[in-house]
Amino acid sequence: MAEQSEDQVGVYLDFDNIVISRYNQLHGTNQFAKDKARHHTNGSAKADPAVSARIQLAMIDVGAVLDYASSFGAIVISRAYADWSAAVNARYQRQLTDRAVDLIQLFPTVASLKNGADIRLAIDVMEDSFRSSDLSHIVIVAGDSDYIPLAQRCKRLGRYVIGIGVSGATSTVLAAACHEFADYDSLPGVVSAAQLTAPVIESTDAPAAASAVTDVVPPAAGEPEGAEASAPANPAVSPAARKAATALLVRAMDLLANNDQEWQHASALKLQMRRMDPSFQERTLGFRQFSDFLKSRHTVVELDKKNPTGPVLLRLRA
Incomplete structure (x- = not known):
């Protein structure tokens, strides 16, 4: 809600x-x-x-x-x-x-x-x-x-x-x-x-x-080459669904980059992804938490969590 x-x-x-x-x-x-x-x-x-x-x-x-x-x-x-x-x-x-x-x-x-x-x-x-x-x-x-x-x-x-x-x-x-x-x-x-x-x-x-x-004309999803992440725990998830999730992640990160901050909050990223695609849920992709989904996309995003109780920060890899 x-x-x-x-x-x-x-x-x-x-x-x-x-x-x-x-x-x-x-x-x-x-x-x-x-x-x-x-x-x-x-x-x-x-x-x-x-x-x-x-x-x-x-x-x-x-x-x-x-x-x-x-x-x-x-x-x-x-x-x-x-x-x-x-x-x-x-x-x-x-x-x-x-x-x-x-x-x-x-x-x-x-x-x-x-x-x-x-x-x-x-x-x-x-x-x-x-x-x-x-x-x-x-x-x-x-x-x-x-x-x-x-x-x-x-x-x-x-x-x-x-x-x-x-x-x-x-x-x-x-x-x-x-x-x-x-x-x-x-x-x-x-x-x-x-x-x-x-x-x-x-x-x-x-x-x-x-x-x-x-x-x-490139693919509409804008999936970056080499961005195929490690397979989630749920083997029923199709490769197309994994690619779509990665493309959604990349586009949301591009939009958040407008705030001129190098590192973005994972909570803000998830909110933006849900705005773009209300059907997005990490659990349907086989992940218990959003941070697990982000870790699986290590080829496109870099995580920073120095403090275990602090927020998860991330940025797109060059």
Whole structure:
């Protein structure tokens, strides 16, 4: 059960904004519109494999966004605004439903395909702020300057405002209007645009295009090489579950590193891991205590417990 004093976070994603911005960041200005990526379907006979590859390369890691938001407190509201009938957005169904994100359907009402997400999102943020006095943090995932008045009003209402946007597609004034603003590329677990340097695929050979994307897109879990820890006491635990737990540990440590402390408290780490994945329990992995789980991950974390009665401290290995 969450403590009453725990900060509560509301996350609001202008999903069309972030998807289009990421696509254009990787593939060029206005390339999303030029490629007609919104309604591009892989299964279509007329589907361009090059466009399919570019869409796959520009996929947003929703988990990285929500994990970063959870570092500020418990996420009590998470909503994503978009036209979910568009093929490019429908690709995210599994990511979003797995993280219990509320999908707000916004059909385009004008020829420009603008769906009015900024108005609906702003109304919901204001309504939630007035209804929920315990809502302490507002996370706005967008880069549009239309959200500047919203950020300013939330600050006036005493909420701590965090913005997340794509580099090159974010208003500098919006960033200034927030208490904090994070570049999507800088979030733990996200492969930056600078690292995704694969050339644009022009081949009409679909298998070759798919292979090229696989070569440059890392696994979503972000499992570091060589991080496979010693097997837990419970032999029924699958290798996939062990790898997922290690990846969760590493990402949580990356988020805690924002406090500029070299050594982190194990209790804070466990809290962050539970925020990111409420189903995490060391006992299901075969460990009696959280410290035993940490010791089993000695390839990725280093423990420090000089005093037997003192707190367990840890840091990521270089």
